[in-house]
Amino acid sequence: MQVPASAPISSVLWTSLFERVGDSGLSLQGRIRQMLVSAILSGHLPPGAPVPSSRLLADSLGVARNTVVFAYQQLVSEGYLVSRERSGHFVCDDVRKSHVATPAEPENPSRHHYTARWHQRVVFHPSRQRNIVKPENWQSMPYPFVYAQFDAAQFPxxxxxxxxxxxxxxxxxxxxxxxxxxxxxxxxxxxxxxxxxxxxxxxxxxxxxxxxxxxxxxxxxxxxxxxxxxxxxxxxxxxxxxxxxxxxxxxxxxxxxxxxxxxxxxxxxxxxxxxxxxxxxxxxxxxxxxxxxxxxxxxxxxxxxxxxxxxxxxxxxxxxxxxxxxxxxxxxxxxxxxxxxxxxxxxxxxxxxxxxxxxxxxxxxxxxxxxxxxxxxxxxxxxxxxxxxxxGHHHALLRRLSLSYQDRARALTEALASSLPEFSMVPITGGSSSWVRAPAHVDTEQLARAALDVGVVIEPGHVFYHTPGPGKNNDIRIGFASIDIEKIPAGIAKLAGVYRKLYG
The missing domain is CATH 3.40.640.10 (Type I PLP-dependent aspartate aminotransferase-like (Major domain))
Structure with a gap:
């Protein structure tokens, strides 16, 4: 909804915009600039609309007034705002002149008849292939046994x-x-x-x-x-x-x-x-x-x-x-x-x-x-x-990672032997993952789904096989690149608890 050029935006709305649009990785001044640019380019602040005084906006957002002043100065220099003596700051009249106006959609009862049928046009559906799938929120899980993913603690x-x-x-x-x-x-x-x-x-x-x-x-x-x-x-x-x-x-x-x-x-x-x-x-x-x-x-x-x-x-x-x-x-x-x-x-x-x-x-x-x-x-x-x-940073990083992975591999091997002795694993000689075979009666897809409920992320192994079938759903890939070594025993113990609950 566009704001009339003469109507000021309430302080509540500015606070809401600041929280919704602002990138927490930016400085306060950067977040204020980002908020205003977004409001201007999206049409929420139309050409000629006033923006709050630096004092009012600073009070609304709970920041220092100079932070807002410097943000306004930058936006003036970049052509988003204009400063009018004794009147304040306003959105520049021609800031959106290169934007195409969004036409109103006419009522057309036959519109659906002419809608493109993309499912008939796509000649290949990669989304239907069998892929490794990880939960979108795996980084927030307490026990992410995923392979080759970002570990903030290791990043140089x-x-x-x-x-x-x-x-x-x-x-x-x-x-x-x-x-x-x-x-x-x-x-x-x-x-x-x-x-x-x-x-x-x-x-x-x-x-x-x-x-x-x-x-x-x-x-x-x-x-x-x-x-x-x-x-x-x-x-x-x-x-x-x-x-x-x-x-x-x-x-x-x-x-x-x-x-x-x-x-x-x-x-x-x-x-x-x-x-x-x-x-x-x-x-x-x-x-x-x-x-x-x-x-x-x-x-x-x-x-x-x-x-x-x-x-x-x-x-x-x-x-x-x-x-x-x-x-x-x-x-x-x-x-x-x-x-x-x-x-x-x-x-x-x-x-x-x-x-x-x-x-x-x-x-x-x-x-x-x-x-x-x-x-x-x-x-x-x-x-x-x-x-x-x-x-020399790359070589030094590989050395550190190798030592770290070796320690994590040892912790994982010991945890599996202690908590899941029924499972067999390929000895880990390098890398950042382990290939583990569950007992024949275990469906590792079912196990993985249930493990998510207690914060444990594992990768069922069926997707690695050319075709699904008997004997190909008992494997798990357990990665340890993204989990702290101190959490490995507890994570495997949680997985063992899920396994025993499902399969006795």
């Missing part, structure tokens, strides 16, 4: 803020502010090439690396570029659901491949695959590590059968025995491994920074395809991350 706030500030220097801005078109930030490419990849035994030239908006974007690019309707794609079973869904959108010939205690099994079926998707460092979701001998056998098979391997190295360097296994890509002598990595998954998934390492012939096409989708990932974030790596 000071270090990341330093890098973001440095990236705003005049020289840096001139590097990242222009449209890079198909290029990436040269500094980040260099840090990945010389600091990140060598730690995995991988050596690459500058033109063999492409930055992506996270590892999931990398898989989408590869699927779009390489996979058609009849391409045979081998997938670990159980395996990563989002990779399976991405590839299934392009091909109807996905081949589930068995996994054992050493990861992907080397079977004759592999020779029929055009592409093989594999997570050798920590198999998703079982967490097992593929030994060198099996890696070499997989590479040999791929060479003989003219297959390409897509290696998702989503949990790099996180082995607790300080004996990291070289990436599959590092053993590749024939250029048959496409390497996908992530820089942000370990501490801030919301940053969305990943990369692809592949032959230059392929990366050239990947850059051209990426340009059609989003040009390039945020160049500012790329530059900040380049600084984060070059100043």
């Amino acid at each position: 706030t000071a270090e990341w803020r330093e890098c973001c500030t440095r990236a705003l220097s005049v020289l840096d801005i001139r590097s990242w502010a222009p449209d890079l078109i198909t290029n990436d930030d040269a500094a980040l490419i260099e840090e990945i090439r010389t600091q990140v990849l060598p730690r995995r035994g991988v050596w690459a030239e500058k033109d063999e690396i492409v930055i992506t908006v996270g590892a999931q974007h990398a898989l989408y690019l590869l699927a779009d570029l390489l996979i058609h309707a009849h391409t045979v794609v081998g997938m670990e079973d159980p395996g990563y659901p989002d990779a399976r869904n991405t590839f299934a959108h392009r091909s109807d010939r996905l081949m589930p491949l068995p996994v054992d205690e050493d990861g992907l099994c080397i079977t004759p079926e592999l020779t029929a695959c055009d592409y093989i998707f594999v997570t050798p460092s920590h198999q998703c979701p079982t967490t097992v590590t593929m030994p060198i001998e099996r890696r070499e056998a997989l590479l040999e098979l791929a060479a003989r059968s003219d297959s390409i391997i897509i290696e998702d190295d989503y949990e790099t360097e996180n082995r607790y025995d300080n004996q990291p296994t070289p990436a599959l890509k590092s053993l590749d002598k024939h250029g048959r491994v496409i390497y996908v990595g992530s820089l942000s998954k370990s501490f801030a998934p919301g940053l969305r920074i990943g990369y692809i390492v592949a032959p230059a012939e392929l990366t050239h096409e990947l850059r051209a395809l990426r340009r059609l989708m989003l040009r390039h990932p945020s160049a500012y974030i790329q530059r900040a991350f380049a600084l984060f790596i070059s100043l």
